Amino acid sequence: VGVVDASFAFQIKEQKVVVDELSNLKKNRKVYKQQPNSNIFFLADRTEMLSQCKNTLDELKKAHQELENSEKAKIKK
Numbered sequence: 001v002g003v004v005d006a007s008f009a010f011q012i013k014e015q016k017v018v019v020d021e022l023s024n025l026k027k028n029r030k031v032y033k034q035q036p037n038s039n040i041f042f043l044a045d046r047t048e049m050l051s052q053c054k055n056t057l058d059e060l061k062k063a064h065q066e067l068e069n070s071e072k073a074k075i076k077k
Helices: 002-023 046-076
Strands: 031-034 041-044
Touching: 002 046, 031 046, 041 046
Parallel strands: none
Antiparallel strands: 031 041
8 A cells, every 4th residue: 555655645746846837838939739649749729728637636636535544444343
């Protein structure tokens, strides 16, 4: 479980950095999104990318919390 917990912590930290970077970009800056499993990037809408990244961060936090709660429940048994 420690490895999974560390993985979640790393992913959450990484996603926080992405959200912070996108939040602090000037309005006229371009944002590109990498296509899955390739080295191809396409122009993306900054606000849409920020929204997607925030949603991903929320999902990661929720999954991490659920994992912690299930571990606490196992310990209590």
